[in-house]
Amino acid sequence: MNDMFVVAKFTMRDMLKRKSFIISTIIILFMIVLGCNIPNIIKSFKGESSKAKVLIVDKDNIFEDNLKELSNEENEIITNVLTIDEIKEKLLNNDIDEAVIVDKIDNNISFKYVVKNAMYLEGSPYIVDVLSNLYKEMQISKLNLSEKEILSINPVFNYEVEQAEEKANGNVFLMMILSMVLFYAVYFCAFQVSSSITTEKTSKIIETLVTSTSPTNIVLGKTIGIGLVGLFQLVLIILTALFSVTTFLDREMISSVLDMSSITLSLGLITLLYFILGYATYALLYALTGSTVSKPEDIQSANTPVAMITVVGFYISYFTMMNPSSNMNMIAGLIPISSPFCMPFRIMMGFADTNEVLLSIGILLITIFIIANITIKVYSNAILNYGSKMSLKDILKMYKQK
């Protein structure tokens, strides 16, 4: 047991001192801070003119000088009488962002919406709806109607959504992001175990090592050491993301997509638990593939099957999350290759009951035990295999060897 922690400590120190680890962590943290600052950066470039400039050409004064009232925090309304060519020129010079030409033929009001590029335009633009409403309100007010009459013509429609399926408790967006973070953390962290084991064979230190401690201590010690470094990196990323989101982003914008109240201690603990279980499952699989090769150039091809299992596991969980009340999502929460990415989502959204959670953890623990057993056995027998990459048949032979 003591030796296992000596191996874990040495592996941790080695990982933390690696330039590649330090640089990649700094880059990730920098990208998070930068990403959260993009709206501020755009704002600072635009300066005061961060509002969209909307030109409205109302040569017949249909809106009776009411247009300026439409200016708000997001839009600055400019009125002027210009020709279509002049408007296009202003758009191309970025003097304005959009324009509406208002015309009245007989009793019909027509709007011509002019924009730099209409490729992504779907439905009527927001400003056109605003102008339609304004015109309607102007006309209603001219009728000198009572409040009741106005309300009967222009009632306030209450809008509610009711779903047939059981209602989710949590924040789907947050949980999907978390599931993705878990996938990347598990994937990249577990991968390191394989290269760490192969490197010891490449550098021929393995013989000294196996005469100093047991294969079990080496495999589990490495897995724990790299896992702790991965966990440290994950915590650093999450804390930086939380800090950046709350410090640099506009609160209204955050609350429109993210319910900050759903970031709780229980979410943290569940994420931590499934990171540990998911990492252990995949790290031990990577340790198995790492012990079957002795040259660094063979690591990637040896790891491909495990990488594919990881990706398949993630996609099973991701696609079934779109329909969380389905049986498929429940199964994804139990299969050990997908449950680490899927179960935190199901728990936090209120779809998984206690039995399901316990079953999922139980299956993962049994899987970890079985994989660890196979890995340690293959590792012990493959220590002196310095030749080319081992085939599945060789691995089975190594496993069956006493």
Next chain:
Amino acid sequence: MLKIENVSKSFGNKKVVDNISINMNKPEVFGLLGTNGAGKTTTIRMLLGILKKDSGSITWNGKPVDRKKVNFGYLPEERGVYPKVKIIEQLKYFAELKGMNKEDAIRSINKWAKILKVEEYLNMPAEKLSKGNQQKIQFMTAVIHDPELIVLDEPFSGLDPVNTEILKKVIIDLVNKGKYIIMSAHEMHTIEEFCSNVVILNKGKTVLKGNLREIKDSYPANRILISVNKDINKIIKSLKLELENSVGNSYVIKIKDENDGYKLLDKVIYSNIKVNKFEIEKPTLNDIFIEKVGGKDE
């Protein structure tokens, strides 16, 4: 103390170690000789439990050799270090794995670094060291925890003469301190210098085993060295002896037994030639090795 009895190992259908037995009853350097592929490293790996033996028994003080029960040190044939890790860090790591606490480990590292003259490299990553110095670091890994049994697989290969001398002194010192050392080597003169007992392996089988002095004594003399003041080629030819080598008037001549030597000496003296040096030599370990394995000293 160390007893290897009737140990065998096969890889597939090929028997690489066939019924080998070795006994070490006192602190000494035991020589394990053989050509490439003779089974030396496989024997060592079985002794240390890296490879499982097919049959036979290996015991130390009557107990099976086990990493947990026997305090042993090992310098493998395949040299290896962590290239990016500082020397002191990796030495501390192995010392801790061998049960030492931090203080004892540092004390031992400093002691051995001084003996092996590698103090200046302790805070450098291994990749910056020459191969010879990396080898000395690996030797430190083998002895840092003061083991009773030390297994050295080709300890001198790749070392320059200065470092070879340093290591030789260290090995002699370890034996004087009561350590049991098993050493495999290709260099026969090294084995002759250190080992009192040897085993010669060929294709997995023991072809010669025992005390080196007794083995050599059991062989008849096979050459003479003679240094004279005149050319004696005619005399050598008249006695039908084979000249192995000559420099000036110094000759190395092959003989079948000691009588051939005395006959030559008689004739030289009878011819009034002054003899500066005359020596009858027993076969070297190299001669015996070549005779037994039928190949070259590698």
